[in-house]
Amino acid sequence: MTDVAGLAGVSLKTVSRVINGVASVDAQMTDRVRAAVQELGFSPNQLAATLKSGSPTSTIGLIVKDITNEFYSSVTVGASAVARQHGTLLITAHSSEAYRAGERGASAGHAAGSLVASGAMDVDMDIDVGVDMDVDVDVDVHMKTDNETDTDAGADAGAKANTETDAETSDYAGAGYQELDAILDLCRRRVDGLLVVPTAADHSGLATQIAMGTPMVFLDRDPVNLAADTVVINNVGGARDAVRALVAQGHRRIAIIVDSVDLQTMAERLAGAEQALAEADIPLSDSFIVTGVHDPAAAATTIRGMLDAGDPPTAVFCGNNRITTGVIEELWRRGTPLAIAGFDRFPLAHLMPMPLTLVDYNSVELGRIGAEILFRRINGDDSPPQRVVLPTTLTSTGLEFSR
Helix, strand or coil: CHHHHHHHCCCHHHHHHHHCCCCCCCHHHHHHHHHHHHHHCCCCCHHHHHHHHCCCCCEEEEEECCCCCHHHHHHHHHHHHHHHHCCCEEEEEEECCCCCCCCCCCCCCCCCCCEEEEEEECCCCCCCCCCCCCCCCCCEEEECCCCCCCCCHHHHHHHHHHHCCCHHHHHHHHHHHHHHHHHHHHHHCCCCEEEECCCCCCCHHHHHHHHCCCCEEEECCCCCCCCCEEEEECHHHHHHHHHHHHHHCCCCCEEEECCCCCCHHHHHHHHHHHHHHHHCCCCCCHHHEECCCCCHHHHHHHHHHHHHCCCCCCEEEECCHHHHHHHHHHHHHHCCCCEEEEECCCCCHHHCCCCEEEEECCHHHHHHHHHHHHHHHHCCCCCCCEEEEECCEEEEECCCCCC
């Protein structure tokens, strides 16, 4: 603005008044200022103006663990659609995830977490991902209070996974610190609110930020030691239905392969799968339950070891789509048919060379509902925190196995 004022031969105050459309400025001065603005290519700093005035910044943040994962991309699409409706910019940040050692039947390994980037998503861009953004989804909404205790198996499993604090939690906590750093960084940038896919082992410290006026909504997992709005998937029910489907097909030797049970989602899916086995009076076998499987290569190695052992499984439940694809790859390589049920749909699942039973849900809706709740909070809604549970469905896909 100083350069504009100098070129136009007017004061900074006059430049400010012209830029802000004050009608009482002399017409000749207005023309000189506008000419200087055009010549210098000047653009007002809207963020600086809002920070100075204390008004909303028209920005919200979204923190996810992996911006390359299709699930988080879909969540971003849902959230950005709502942000666009409110004339708001969505800023996304990446927070990595680490895991503890000592998983059942496998070595968990360690993944160093780091904040990769913060970037702006243009809220005016045209996003077309072939998803019906107006689809009706039945959800279970529950209002929470500060002293409430969850009693279902999924909540118990998630709480157990998220509240263990011993020497083994250092890597997990390290990833959590990066998540908290990203949250605090966006708060310092004065975003109007935050959507968070949580990885930290304790979120109690965020109560101060929320009390100071930055509302937060948590997606996919519940925050730990913090009463806040959450939107999650029915992980227990989805996994239970998937394993029930395998049992209905006549299988009793059913393997369960999941990622780290440090993650609430994985702990809940394991709990749901074990519930289905218990209902069918199928005893749990440590050799058939493997946790801490983080990628397709590890999944392929895991199922290979099971099939090479005596009395192998006839069916397998996979805790996410990365595990499912790894299992499929190994089965196709060795020409071995095996019944597969997996959590998450994935691209080209219908072309996989074997029948699949997949747990499906609307991840776009997860981001959209979370964003809608967030904007209600930004606009002054002070009702008790709510927990929205999105339903899952089973879908049959894939091709008949033939080699």
